Amino acid sequence: MEDRCKPSLPSGVSCLLVLTQLLSWVTSKEFLVFGPSDPIVAVRGGEAILPCSVFPAMSLEDMEELRWFRTRFSEAVLVYRDQEEQKEGQMPEYSWRTTLVKDQFHQGKAAVRIQNVQASDSGIYVCHFKQGHVQEEAILELKVAVMGSVPEVHIKGPEDGGVCVVCMASGWYPKPQVHWRDSRGQNLSASLEIHHEDAEGLFSTETSLVVRDRSVGNVTCSTFNPILGQEKAMAMFIPEPFFPQASPWKPAFLVTLTTMGLLLLGTSYLLRRERFARREVQQKLGNLQSEKDELQKIKEDSLSSLFSGALWKEHGQRKATYNAAWRKAQLYADWRKEHFQPWTFTLDPDSAHPILAISQNRMSVTRKDSTMCLDDLFCVLGIKSISSGRYYWEVKLRHGDSSKWTLGVCREGVDRKGCFSECPDKGFWTVGRSSSGYWAYIDSGMASLSIREAPQSVGVFVDYTEGDISFYNMSDMSHLFSFHEASFSGNLFPYFRLKSGNVSMIINSLTCVSEGWEGEEGRRRRKRSRKGRKGKRAKRGKKLVLPPLKESPSAAGEGLVPGSCVVDSVPGEESPFLQHARDTLFP
CATH class of the missing domain: 1.20.5 (Single alpha-helices involved in coiled-coils or other helix-helix interfaces)
Structure with a gap:
């Protein structure tokens, strides 16, 4: 036992x-407010009940305020204050159509009854309960549906080698789904579908179907209401004489046309193949000439270096210049990764707005409802903070080129409620996208970003010691914007904000990236690559002489302005600085 x-x-x-x-x-919260998890379905012209309840259960008689509103707090559907309904602030379209259901007030439950439901009532509602300093909300969804008329089906006439059949229906809400089926119940594809919306918000539809199979016989048009799950259908019999008679010359014409098309394609292929072979030969000749010129230059430089006793001295100077210039030349994101450590973290659900949905592994965030527009900022922070050192992370964006968003870092304890500015003066260092393009948010306003390709992934590089925060477009490895000599104090947290649209932000795992740059295996690969290059030079019997390289007398970071990149290299091409520093200075 x-x-x-x-x-x-x-x-x-x-x-x-x-x-x-x-x-x-x-x-600590004193009470919570809950609403139904599933949408509330109502029929146009009927009534709808929008219930909300508190936990733990308590009497609502003495509650300071109960409010149901639409997308904005000021757009009140019903307000209950001082133990009676208030007409002040109520939207005119809900006046005299709403009543408060108080039958279960003693059990902590209240509801709003909407009579004579209209199609415009469909959408999101928020119930707001206030008692003292505690304010809690819950979100509800109302779907209004209307069953319209039975479809009207008629034969329009011959069209495109078959018979055109038209189906019309009116008075539906929401937009109905129209389906065509044959006598065996198989779905048929419509050739044209048109929807119209009248002044009352009801939909009319007109759908055309071209039937080319004489054996079909009957066709059925059905309109389906996705909310109520109901449909109305009408069948039509198509007599065989309505089908057009086939012309005997059409098959011969189609065969001839197909043969001519194949001949043209074959001729075009042969011409392109010959042109490609000629171009390849010319390219090989050009490469051979370039290699010959390069070898001649290396020979001349090697011979001149025999008369110079300062080769190794210049080698040391170049190496020191290489190690000191990485901060001054921003270059590309992959170049900066050699000097930054990957920062691994997850999202903090306690800092997230209720409208945001955090994934189970806390590595991604989306909006629960992309159409909702409340007077709030939908943001979330990372769970770990940075207080020293150099770190970076990457954020993948889904649908980022069609939505509004902001990402970056913020100082611990910044104000994220109500209306605030995401600028460095307020403790924010961010970039993002608005309806007018991509921007960086600075103290004086917004700085426009010039991008070659819409970013699908953004890299954030934080140098806490030097006060530098840089952003890179990881899609084409181009520089977006940098905050230089920023004033840091305290801890910095990763910051994410989803303003509008169906954008998703995903924290990219940097384990593989870190091992590729900082792991022992990565160092061994670079060492083998350098030995290979050194062996090739020794085999040629040539001695490499370094071209002159002057170090800029300006201090690190001089001449770098926010939103600019020092190296004018096209993404995908290696910068001349990297070519000399990696291949020449460190063989």
């Missing part, structure tokens, strides 16, 4: 801990 009791002890302790945490959280 003791053996059977032992397994239940850990589970009982776990349940007790969870219950204790829940009670302590509820006590």
Whole structure:
């Protein structure tokens, strides 16, 4: 018996801990507001009930304020204050159509009844309960549906080698789904579908179908309401004489046309192949000439270096210049990764707005409803902070080129409620996209970003010691913007904001990237590559002489302005600085 009791002890302790945490959280919050998880369905002209309840259950008689509103707090559907309904602030379209259901006030439940439901009532609602300093909200969704007329089907006449059949229906909400089926119940593809919306918000549809198979016989047009799950259908019989008679010369014409097309394609292929072979030969000749010129130049430089006793001295100077210039020349994101450590973190659900959905592994964030527009900022922070050193991370964007978003870092304890400015003066260093393009948010306003390709992934590089924050487009490895000599104090947290649209932000795992640049295996690969280049030069019997390279007397970072890149190299091409520093200075 003791053996059977032992397994239940850990589970009982776990349940007790969870219950204790829940009670302590509820006590600190005093109460929570809940609404139905599924959408509320109502028929046009009927009534709809929008219920909300509090947990733990308590009487709502003395609640300071109960408010149901649409997308904005000021757009009130119903307001209950001082134990009576208030008409002040109520939208005119809901006046005299709404009443408060108080039958279950003593159980902590309240609801708004909307009579004579209209199609415009469909959408998102928010119930807001306030008691003292505690304010809690819940989100509800109302879907209004109308079953329209039975489809009218008629034969229009011959069209495109078959018979055109038209189906019309009116008075539906929302937009109905139209389906064509044959006598065997198989779906048929419509050739044209047109929808119209009248002044009352109801939809009319007109759909055309071209039937070319004489054996079809009957066709059925059905209109389906996706909310109510109901449909109305009408069948039509197509007599065989309505089908057009086939012309005997058409098959011969099609065969001739196909043969001519194949001949043209073959001729075009042969011409392109000959042109490609000629171009390849010319390219090989050009490469051979270039290699010959390069070898001649290397020979001349090697001979001149025999008369110079300062070769190794210049080698040391170039090496020192290479190590000191990486900060002054921003170059590309991959180049900076050699000097930054990857920063691994997850999203903090406690800092997220209720409208945001955090994934189970806390590596991505999306919006639960991309059409909702409340007076709030939908943002979330990373769970780990930076207080020293150099770190970087990457953020993948889905649908980022058609949405509004912001990402970067922010100082610990910044104000993220109400209306605030995401500028360095307020503790934010961010870039993002608005309806007018891509921007960096600075103290004086917004700095426009010039991009070659819409970023699918953005790299964030934070140099806490030097006060530098840089952003890169990881899609084409181009520089977006840099904040230089920023004033840091305290901890910096990764910052993400989803303003509008169906954008998703995903924190990219940097484990493989780190191992590729900083791991022992990466260093061994670079060492083997350098030995290979050195062996090739020795085999040629040539001695490489370094071309002159002057170090700029300006301090690190001089001449770099926000939003600019020092190296004018096209993405995908290696910069001349990297070519000399990697291949020449460190063989």
